[in-house]
Amino acid sequence: METLSRITETRLIPLLRPHKPDQTLPLLAALCSGGIFAAEFSMEIPFTPDAIKNGSRLFPDLVLGAGDIICVEDARTAIRSGARYVTSPGHSKAIADLCREHETLYLPQCTSPSELLTAKSDGLPAAGLFAPHLWGSEALVAELTAAFPGLSAIVCRIPYTDAWRLLSLPGIAACTLTGLPCDSPEELAAACRKLTVQLAD
Secondary structure, X not given: OHHHHHHHHHOXXXXXXXXXXXXXXXXXXXXXXXXXXXXXXXXOOOOHHHHHXXXXXXXXXXXXXXXXXXXXXXXXXXXXXXXXXXXXXXXXXXXXXXHXXXXXXXEEEEOOHHHHHHHHHOOOOEEEEEOHHHHOOHHHHXXXXXXXXXXXXXXXXXXXXXXXXXXXXXXXEEEEEEOOOOOOHHHHHHHHHHHHHHHHO
């Protein structure tokens, strides 16, 4: 799937929670300036569908996703807005089926081997590990990914300062990042540049 390939190439997916609609496009421009070509918006933010729609039109090279999806209707809204992938806390067969119907990548955020097994049994090519820095050691994360070699693992909601450490683990394809400085596009671009340099080293 092209979206998954793009995600595993960029490896870094900042989670953006702008306070106002007019902040979204400058933040996306800052990501591109900083060398990061993916971003995720929370569906808890009312203007996320417009952010994804406008961002997809103006920044076609960016992979934009929608997170915090807990029902099929939100997933449908996100897909109609142009989201390249959707995430949910835990696995939902209904959301998985909808995403399969629309050829959209679905990344359930899992916290157990049972959830990962469900994702794999459902034919998903990838799954997220929900905030593993809060509930598991690096050794546990490595064991989980080793147990599901055919499933691309994306660690989710990771403090951006920990990204390089988790991405160095075997089997981790990418991570979604929290805590990036977003008070100004300039700050965000500078932080992204540091991350991409760190990852390249």
